[in-house]
Amino acid sequence: MSKPFSNDRHKAHLNLAVTTSLLHAEIEHVLRPLDLTTPQFNILRILRGKHPNMVSVKTITERMIDKTSNTSRLIDKLMSKHYVTRIECPKDRRKVDISITEDGLNILLEASSLVEHAIGHSLNEISDRDITELNRILDLIRNATQSV
Numbered sequence: 001m002s003k004p005f006s007n008d009r010h011k012a013h014l015n016l017a018v019t020t021s022l023l024h025a026e027i028e029h030v031l032r033p034l035d036l037t038t039p040q041f042n043i044l045r046i047l048r049g050k051h052p053n054m055v056s057v058k059t060i061t062e063r064m065i066d067k068t069s070n071t072s073r074l075i076d077k078l079m080s081k082h083y084v085t086r087i088e089c090p091k092d093r094r095k096v097d098i099s100i101t102e103d104g105l106n107i108l109l110e111a112s113s114l115v116e117h118a119i120g121h122s123l124n125e126i127s128d129r130d131i132t133e134l135n136r137i138l139d140l141i142r143n144a145t146q147s148v
Helices: 008-034 038-050 057-063 071-080 102-123 126-146
Strands: 085-088 096-100
Touching: 008 038, 008 102, 038 057, 038 071, 038 085, 038 096, 038 102, 057 071, 057 096, 071 085, 096 102
Parallel strands: none
Antiparallel strands: 085 096
């Protein structure tokens, strides 16, 4: 028989990890029929937020939810689907800017609808008050973690 948690903080940490994994799997499941991954979805959302302006690969990488994602490879995949375009800076070929295409905006609209529905399904049983409290606590955790 496994030992109970050494304290409630350890239990909360494991609860967060397991819940994050479940929520991530649900989002991956709804994006799969669109041939999108959650990191690709994340990139499209970042680009939509700056549209019609271009965004540097460095900025995209900094804004990614999963900082370990290979942003260049993800952008290549999105380019092959015609969801983004890439423009090299004429003065510095190492600098590359990315923009979302009309096809990218369209697939993002469809994907966002599916993701919204999945989020609603996952969190529908939680009251607005509890959601507000959950967000407050998660902000505290994230702020404490970012300062490490």
